[in-house]
Amino acid sequence: MLDATLSSIAHVRHEMELPVTAIFSHLVQTLDAASFYPPDFENHLFPTMSATNSEKKLGNPMGPVTTREEGVVEHVHLGYDAQLTKNRSLVSVLGMCLAIVAVPYGIGGPLMSAIYGGGQLSIFVGVLVVLFFNGCVAISLAELASRYPTSSGVYYWSYRLCGERKKTRKIVSFLTGWFWLIGNWTIALSVNFGFASLIAATVSIYNPEWVASDWELLLIFYALCVLVFLVCSLGDKLLPYVDSVAAVWNFVTIIALLVALSVRAQQGRHSASYALGNYDSSFSGWGTGFTFFIGLLPPAYAFSAIGMVTSMTEECAQPEIEVSRAIALCIPFGGLASLLFVLPLCFTLPPLEDILNAPYGQALPYIIYSIMGSKTGALILMIMVLFVTLFCAIAITTAASHCTWAFSRDNALPLAGLWTRTIADRPIYSLTLVTVIEMLLGLINLGSSSAFTAFASVGVIALAIGYLVPIAISLFTGRREVAHAKWNVGGLVGTAANIGAVAWILFELVLFSMPTALPVTEVSMNYASVVLIGFACLSGLWYAVSGRNSKYQRVHAWLVKLLTMIRIQGPA
Numbered sequence: 001m002l003d004a005t006l007s008s009i010a011h012v013r014h015e016m017e018l019p020v021t022a023i024f025s026h027l028v029q030t031l032d033a034a035s036f037y038p039p040d041f042e043n044h045l046f047p048t049m050s051a052t053n054s055e056k057k058l059g060n061p062m063g064p065v066t067t068r069e070e071g072v073v074e075h076v077h078l079g080y081d082a083q084l085t086k087n088r089s090l091v092s093v094l095g096m097c098l099a100i101v102a103v104p105y106g107i108g109g110p111l112m113s114a115i116y117g118g119g120q121l122s123i124f125v126g127v128l129v130v131l132f133f134n135g136c137v138a139i140s141l142a143e144l145a146s147r148y149p150t151s152s153g154v155y156y157w158s159y160r161l162c163g164e165r166k167k168t169r170k171i172v173s174f175l176t177g178w179f180w181l182i183g184n185w186t187i188a189l190s191v192n193f194g195f196a197s198l199i200a201a202t203v204s205i206y207n208p209e210w211v212a213s214d215w216e217l218l219l220i221f222y223a224l225c226v227l228v229f230l231v232c233s234l235g236d237k238l239l240p241y242v243d244s245v246a247a248v249w250n251f252v253t254i255i256a257l258l259v260a261l262s263v264r265a266q267q268g269r270h271s272a273s274y275a276l277g278n279y280d281s282s283f284s285g286w287g288t289g290f291t292f293f294i295g296l297l298p299p300a301y302a303f304s305a306i307g308m309v310t311s312m313t314e315e316c317a318q319p320e321i322e323v324s325r326a327i328a329l330c331i332p333f334g335g336l337a338s339l340l341f342v343l344p345l346c347f348t349l350p351p352l353e354d355i356l357n358a359p360y361g362q363a364l365p366y367i368i369y370s371i372m373g374s375k376t377g378a379l380i381l382m383i384m385v386l387f388v389t390l391f392c393a394i395a396i397t398t399a400a401s402h403c404t405w406a407f408s409r410d411n412a413l414p415l416a417g418l419w420t421r422t423i424a425d426r427p428i429y430s431l432t433l434v435t436v437i438e439m440l441l442g443l444i445n446l447g448s449s450s451a452f453t454a455f456a457s458v459g460v461i462a463l464a465i466g467y468l469v470p471i472a473i474s475l476f477t478g479r480r481e482v483a484h485a486k487w488n489v490g491g492l493v494g495t496a497a498n499i500g501a502v503a504w505i506l507f508e509l510v511l512f513s514m515p516t517a518l519p520v521t522e523v524s525m526n527y528a529s530v531v532l533i534g535f536a537c538l539s540g541l542w543y544a545v546s547g548r549n550s551k552y553q554r555v556h557a558w559l560v561k562l563l564t565m566i567r568i569q570g571p572a
Helices: 002-016 022-031 041-045 088-100 113-116 120-147 154-161 166-206 214-234 236-264 272-277 288-294 295-303 306-315 323-350 363-372 375-409 428-442 449-476 491-511 528-547 550-565
Strands: 065-067 072-075
Touching: 022 088, 041 154, 041 449, 041 528, 065 088, 088 113, 088 214, 088 236, 088 306, 088 323, 113 120, 113 288, 113 295, 120 288, 120 295, 120 306, 120 323, 120 449, 120 491, 154 166, 154 449, 166 214, 166 449, 166 528, 214 236, 214 375, 214 428, 214 528, 236 288, 236 363, 288 363, 295 449, 306 323, 306 375, 306 449, 323 550, 363 375, 375 428, 375 449, 375 550, 428 449, 449 491, 449 528
Parallel strands: none
Antiparallel strands: 065 072
16 A cells, blocks of 8 residues: 555656655645545545535536426435546446346356255246346336435435434444445355356366366366456456447347257156146255245346446446436346246256256256257357356456445545555456455355355345345335436335335345255355354444544554655656
């Protein structure tokens, strides 16, 4: 941090020929911006939310917001200056949504849960159930994104929706932001590690004798993390086009799977009653009732992260409507893709008990190979699925890095000033942080694969909490704020959607905390609640420590004093 700061000052001195006093002034300002603590949460974590106009200068307001009832309402002052390039449109944001859902991976990756959940009935009906309730979540998020179009997303919404409740709004917003950040980090981690497992399972189709050790799986994961980092950093300007291509590739892959599996069907073709109604509750140990809900896990996982695109809001030319429309449209487009994906599987699925023994717990490669009856054909289809997964990893890592950048901008992370720095208007430092965190957390798999698997559930749960807080506050305050949003569905439909969203999220919190199968063993135990509570305690500790910041102030003052003693030589 110190070296980077000095390098920045040296560059300014060399290029602009500033006097030494100006350099020191710039240095102090840089350190203040990169403060290692939020001394007063209300004034430093969210300075523009709490300060008066005389104390803090608000950024440029958004354009006039038009509603059905009122026409034009007052400008929405978000308090942020534009820092990122506005290079995204409705098409690219919708493409990013669909790339994040990534149906062949999002549903296909955790498909084993649907097998434990009873098979075809829970696969088919589960998709319909999840689409309905996630549609409620999407509508609720879209309205809020339109009312407060900022990359800060759910924690900013929570702050503003709390109104003048100063005693509660800062802690609610802080904790919501941390849950949101944890969700972004861990869902990106789960995608990249799931990607590695899918590659290993695909290789096993061609070479059944090869079994990846934990170290080999970790190295594959690390290679993918580096690859995604390079694509996101070096090809950042092309990412909007990549996301659009990703959406098209999703549908191309799904159509290829539909045609190939339907034509080959080496395990036979089931009748419609069996393909859509077969239900075997004997695998999970949960009994006839709850087993069905285990089958909801794959589609619920696939659609859990659609709200992450709100982190891209400030890169849109019309943020009040483009992000909202993209989130809302993701449900019908993603729903169609989901049905086209699961229906051929339901009609051609091999015996469920055979699927349970699939390598690496990855059902999809085994199912495709069994149905195709050909290694070459299965490998071609799986390569197409792997590219879908790569696009998903790129999109979700990009969103996570922008979330980290936005949260750091509000001084809520240690070394916040470092993570908010940009290179060519791109948040490369926050992208680096996300990648390093993923790689460090990946080491947990060497000690306990079941503990590491919990991170997939933690990602869904943490994101769900991030959604729940602003939606619930908006609902219980009479939806006063979203009524002024440029994109809204009206009071009746909006209220119904909010109620459905809150009910579904509360159910998700329970569902993703439960083990897939009984009896519970060290391997099948779901440690998601333990991991989530641990993260929550760390964020609460950071809030408590940063509130009593005398130690951080002393460190900050010492650094400033040290740097002022350094003699900076001008160019010859």
